[in-house]
Amino acid sequence: QVQLKESGPGLVQPSRTLSLTCTVSGFSLTSYGVSWVRQPPGKGLEWIAAIWSGGSTDYNSALKSRLSISRDTSKSQVLLKMNSLQTEDTAMYFCARSGLYYWGQGVMVTVSS
Amino acid sequence: DIQMTQSPSFLSASVGDRVTINCKASQNINKYLNWYQQKLGEAPKLLIYNTNNLQTGIPSRFSGSGSGTDYTLTISSLQPEDVATYFCLQHSSKYTFGAGTKLELK
Numbered sequence: 001q002v003q004l005k006e007s008g009p010g011l012v013q014p015s016r017t018l019s020l021t022c023t024v025s026g027f028s029l030t031s032y033g034v035s036w037v038r039q040p041p042g043k044g045l046e047w048i049a050a051i052w053s054g055g056s057t058d059y060n061s062a063l064k065s066r067l068s069i070s071r072d073t074s075k076s077q078v079l080l081k082m083n084s085l086q087t088e089d090t091a092m093y094f095c096a097r098s099g100l101y102y103w104g105q106g107v108m109v110t111v112s113s
Numbered sequence: 114d115i116q117m118t119q120s121p122s123f124l125s126a127s128v129g130d131r132v133t134i135n136c137k138a139s140q141n142i143n144k145y146l147n148w149y150q151q152k153l154g155e156a157p158k159l160l161i162y163n164t165n166n167l168q169t170g171i172p173s174r175f176s177g178s179g180s181g182t183d184y185t186l187t188i189s190s191l192q193p194e195d196v197a198t199y200f201c202l203q204h205s206s207k208y209t210f211g212a213g214t215k216l217e218l219k
Binding site: 035037044045046047050058060061094099100101103104105106 | 114147149156157159162168200202204207208209210211212213
């Protein structure tokens with residue numbers, strides 16, 4: 001069945017770069033895209049970035065300058081990098097299959113010194 | 114970018130009540146509107162896709178309607194397990210979520 005699982009560092013220092021990995025199973029990254037969505041504690045959902053089945057990418061306009069999304073199809077992984085982290089970037093980060101029908105459980109990222 | 118305005122932000126209702134939640138897009142999104150339910154500590158769960166299509170396994174008391182810029186999620190008879198936060202999502206152009214509606218029992 002379709003599964004997505006996020007992994008990442010948990011704690012990142014301010015101004016550093018965050019690297020997150022979404023490992024998928026049950027579908028091919030060349031057939032479906034994957035997005036990243038985040039949710040600060042007690043707040044709403046914010047779409048961050050997507051990589052589509054053909055390899056093209058889209059970014060949240062407000063975050064675009066800080067983001068990079070890529071994939072390794074051989075490993076069924078989607079990678080998200082966000083630089084210049086601030087405390088406001090503390091959030092649960094989810095990956096989801098295109099259309100946002102299927103979601104991972106999320107990984108909590110705390111930005112703190 | 115498309116903006117989504119969701120209302121109300123908070124809703125208190127009794128078991129058996131009919132509940133409606135609204136989302137308004139800043140431009141026509143051609144029915145590319147999903148609804149999600151999120152319970153504390155869980156990932157969002159898809160309820161309705163493309164305005165009015167019930168996701169597999171979702172109870173029929175949930176329904177969606179709308180067109181153009183205005184969309185509605187309806188729970189026909191509120192059950193205790195429906196206590197959650199509900200979000201709309203437009204996927205006409207990239208993705209934008211509504212701010213959410215927290216639904217509680219009266």
